[in-house]
Amino acid sequence: MSTPGTSAVAAPQHAARQDGPPAPQDxxxxxxxxxxxxxxxxxxxxxxxxxxxxxxxxxxxxxxxxxxxxxxxxxxxxxxxxxxxxxxxxxxxxxxxxxxxxxxxxxxxxxxxxxxxxxxxxxxxxxxxxxxxxxxxxxxxxxxxxxxxxxxxxxxxxxxxxxxxxxxxxxxxxxxxxxxxxxxxxxxxxxxxxxxxxxxxxxxxxxxxxxxxxxxxxxxxxxxxxxxxxxxxxxxxxxxxxxxxxxxxxxxxxxxxxxxxxxxxxxxxxxxxxxxxxxxxxxxxxxxxxxxxxxxxxxxxYRDALGDDTHWARQRIAHRRAAHEDGAWVREASAAYAAREDADGRTEEPA
Amino acid sequence: MTTTSDTAAETARTGQDPDLAAHLLRLGDDALVLGQRLCQWITRAPTIEEDLALSNIALDLVGHARTLYTRAGGLDGTGRTEDDYAFARADREFTNALVTELPNGDFAVTVARQLVYTHYAVLYYRALADGPDPDLAGFGARAATEVAFHRRHADDWTRRLGLGTPESARRMQAGLDRVWPYTAELFEEDDLVSRLAAAGTVPGPASVRPSWEREVGEVVAGAGLTVPAPRWQARGGRDGLHLEEFGVLVAELQSVRRQFPGGTW
Incomplete structure (x- = not known):
């Protein structure tokens, strides 16, 4: 799921790095x-x-x-x-x-x-x-x-x-x-x-x-x-x-x-x-x-014995993925609800 | 009134009140069994925040069970510890309401179960806080404050899922439909509870039902959902008659303890 809010956190940083004037950059x-x-x-x-x-x-x-x-x-x-x-x-x-x-x-x-x-x-x-x-x-x-x-x-x-x-x-x-x-x-x-x-x-x-x-x-x-x-x-x-x-x-x-x-x-x-x-x-x-x-x-x-292809390595990731995938509809609902609340908040703001 | 003073005198003399002990065990079993169900969510929740929230709630519930069991052990004359009640009783000796043992289902079923339990528990614990027993009143006040946070969590999620997406609304309604037949038992007054309520020892759970119906009705309606009107209402938990899944829950709960007889932990 994409989280629209968080990319905004990253954006100013990249902007600051790219937009800095050339001389001070050195x-x-x-x-x-x-x-x-x-x-x-x-x-x-x-x-x-x-x-x-x-x-x-x-x-x-x-x-x-x-x-x-x-x-x-x-x-x-x-x-x-x-x-x-x-x-x-x-x-x-x-x-x-x-x-x-x-x-x-x-x-x-x-x-x-x-x-x-x-x-x-x-x-x-x-x-x-x-x-x-x-x-x-x-x-x-x-x-x-x-x-x-x-x-x-x-x-x-x-x-x-x-x-x-x-x-x-x-x-x-x-x-x-x-x-x-x-x-x-x-x-x-x-x-x-x-x-x-x-x-x-x-x-x-x-x-x-x-x-x-x-x-x-x-x-x-x-x-x-x-x-x-x-x-x-x-x-x-x-x-x-x-x-x-x-x-x-x-x-x-x-x-x-x-x-x-x-x-x-x-x-x-x-x-x-x-x-x-x-x-x-x-x-x-x-x-x-x-x-x-x-x-x-x-x-x-140790690296070989416990590497990415072992039963437990696969199991840990599979467990994580299952939780993430099973919860996708909940996160989508949460995002949809938040978006609706934001929109309601904006329309109410001028009053 | 004679009954009240006789019971009070008996309790004062011996420090024992088997009726109250049995009632507190019911409340303790509600808390422990629901806490156990929530533990099954941890590492499987839809977000890390929810892993955290559900574990926080489970921790409070286990805490309530510990206090209630300890008090019961002092009241029933057996001197049993909190762990004796949790780990050394057979399935049929647990007297939680069936709603607390309902399998987790999807997140919406869990939210629905939390919704009905937390509204009941805050109301009932607050009523306990006004009761004559100072220890129990203190517990009621503290527990009501904690469960009020769990209630807000349940209210927020009911609303979020009800008003989120068509899929979440469908699942949330299905969750409510799933748990509603098990809610009446929370307010049931059998002979035991009637005796205690008549003696003024504890409030009767039926007394909080109108407030509960109003509160959950408002939350459900506010989430754009419908309060189910099931024709069938489950009962049996207070008599130790559980769902088939309960045996597995208890077996898991007690497995380590039972593998090591005489162990100290």
């Missing part, structure tokens, strides 16, 4: 660089390099899509949550994710695309979401493991984005991060309850951690971008180049591998407190580095 890149160097935010009306806009749009859209698709594995357990307290917590969490999706789509819209276009790109498989969610949530404990590990990884990934250089994204991320941190605590609490329960409950918790550890540690942080992180020289060079560019523009602040290491450092002691074993025998404290060692991420394996 000064614009310098001004942009100066803002970045000074740690100031870039705002929608500021000039920005096309590459910057494209990189941001790709990242924000992927992030928004991940929130929306990420509702599915947990959403499937809303009707089965084993206590009314846990049910309330899970409803609130999934509701937060819908809210995050909305903030992020709004941020993306400031870059001159509308939500309908972004959703269309998601449904056509032209834009991606976190491949972590191409993983099934098979038991109730999976909802805890997702909140604790996947959201835990997201918080570490996203905390620096609260200071990212693009203003609307940074502001959205501040709200997102506050809520995500709360989800992680709730996920940990859910796992703690299972670990303190019956042996069967504890087995369910361990099984969930066995299945969600690698998706979190591998897929939530993106490909290795340092040789130390396990990439071969070519992949590392490629990843590092992208990361360098993103860091220079202030979009990212750390390499994928730095953030991954920070995640492992935070989770290992938590797992020990829970009495759960992270499924990586290589995890041990490295006194010299002051970090935990862990098995380098075999990125290709």
């Amino acid at each position: 000064a614009l890149p310098a001004h942009f660089d100066a803002l970045i160097a000074a740690g100031e935010t870039i705002e929608p009306r500021d000039w920005m390099p096309d590459g910057y806009r494209r990189m941001l749009l790709r990242q924000i859209a992927q992030h928004a899509h991940s929130e929306i698709i990420g509702m599915q594995p947990e959403g499937a357990w809303l009707t089965r949550a084993p206590s009314l307290h846990r049910k309330s917590v899970l409803i609130a969490k999934v509701q937060d994710e819908a809210g995050h999706g909305l903030y992020l789509y709004s941020s993306a819209e400031t870059l001159g695309v509308d939500r309908a276009e972004l959703l269309d790109a998601l449904h056509r498989g032209q834009q991606r979401f976190a491949a972590t969610f191409n993983h099934p949530a098979l038991t109730w404990a999976d909802t805890g493991a997702i909140a604790w590990l996947t959201d835990g990884a997201a918080v570490i990934n996203q905390a620096p984005l609260c200071r990212t250089s693009y203003g609307p994204y940074a502001r959205a991320m501040r709200r997102v991060c506050q809520e995500e941190a709360f989800h992680v605590r709730q996920g940990y609490d859910l796992m703690r309850a299972l670990c303190e329960g019956t042996p069967e409950q504890k087995r369910m918790a361990q099984d969930a951690v066995d299945r969600w550890w690698l998706p979190a540690v591998a897929l939530m942080f993106g490909p290795p971008d340092t040789e130390a992180g396990g990439a071969d020289a070519r992949t590392a060079a490629l990843g590092a180049a992208v990361s360098r560019r993103a860091i220079a523009w202030g979009i990212k602040r750390h390499t994928n591998d730095e953030l991954r290491a920070r995640f492992v450092d935070s989770v290992v002691p938590q797992a020990e407190r829970l009495g759960l074993t992270l499924p990586d025998p290589a995890i041990r404290w490295n006194e010299e580095r002051g970090h935990y060692d862990f098995t380098p991420v075999d990125w290709e394996t």
Whole structure:
């Protein structure tokens, strides 16, 4: 469905970029660089390099899509949550994710695309979401493991984005991060309850951690971008180049591998407190580095195993598309009603 | 009057009132079962805003069920917890009105179900707020405020769909037609409710029916639609006689809990 209102949001930006007088145009890149160097935010009306806009749009859209698709594995357990307290917590969490999706789509819209276009790109498989969610949530404990590990990884990934250089994204991320941190605590609490329960409950918790550890540690942080992180020289060079560019523009602040290491450092002691074993025998404290060692991420394996053609990747998109298509008549009705109200409002205005 | 003071004295002495407990369970079951149905929408709604709105409503409803169940557990002498009521009863022990368990259908059926329930619930909870029991009155006031938001959501959608496109108007009318035969049960006064109402413990649901009919009539007419006049009216939910689909709803609700006997959550 086309949303007539939103293209108007994009129009002034393109106009500003194209209609700017030629002489100051030359000064614009310098001004942009100066803002970045000074740690100031870039705002929608500021000039920005096309590459910057494209990189941001790709990242924000992927992030928004991940929130929306990420509702599915947990959403499937809303009707089965084993206590009314846990049910309330899970409803609130999934509701937060819908809210995050909305903030992020709004941020993306400031870059001159509308939500309908972004959703269309998601449904056509032209834009991606976190491949972590191409993983099934098979038991109730999976909802805890997702909140604790996947959201835990997201918080570490996203905390620096609260200071990212693009203003609307940074502001959205501040709200997102506050809520995500709360989800992680709730996920940990859910796992703690299972670990303190019956042996069967504890087995369910361990099984969930066995299945969600690698998706979190591998897929939530993106490909290795340092040789130390396990990439071969070519992949590392490629990843590092992208990361360098993103860091220079202030979009990212750390390499994928730095953030991954920070995640492992935070989770290992938590797992020990829970009495759960992270499924990586290589995890041990490295006194010299002051970090935990862990098995380098075999990125290709994960990308292949959870790629676009797998059952779950297809299922996530099919579920989204079905909701979108089933709701088309509702959105059409809503648009027709709004148009009629606008028209009525206009005719009444002169009085 | 003797009955009233006897019941009040009995309640004061023991803190128990099995009739009131049974009535609160009905209201709690209405809220939980409708909340469960709305949970089935989440990730499937027509827009992300609706995923958010429906989850928000579901969350409030589960909250109402928790308060009502907890109070019932104190009144029926069993000391049961909110989770005992939700997860350890059999299908036939649930006493929600059938309208709350109606399958979601399309978005218009869900809106119609929300319309009839929310107008009833705001009116009835407000009436509870004027009752003699301070806890229940407090709950009624708070819940009525929350459901008033759900009611606005339902009113807005009824209007939007009724006046949107020919297809949405057709579906909205079909939604109303689908749910209307199940509305009378909300106002039904059996012996239990009659005793409570006579004792002045709670208002009789029939007392709010005229206001309900006026309110929903205005919304439906304002949406260019017709209030259905079904010849047949369903009943049975208050006696634990449900639709066949209800067994699946309860099985799903309780499945994890029942797979792990003795579990703590």
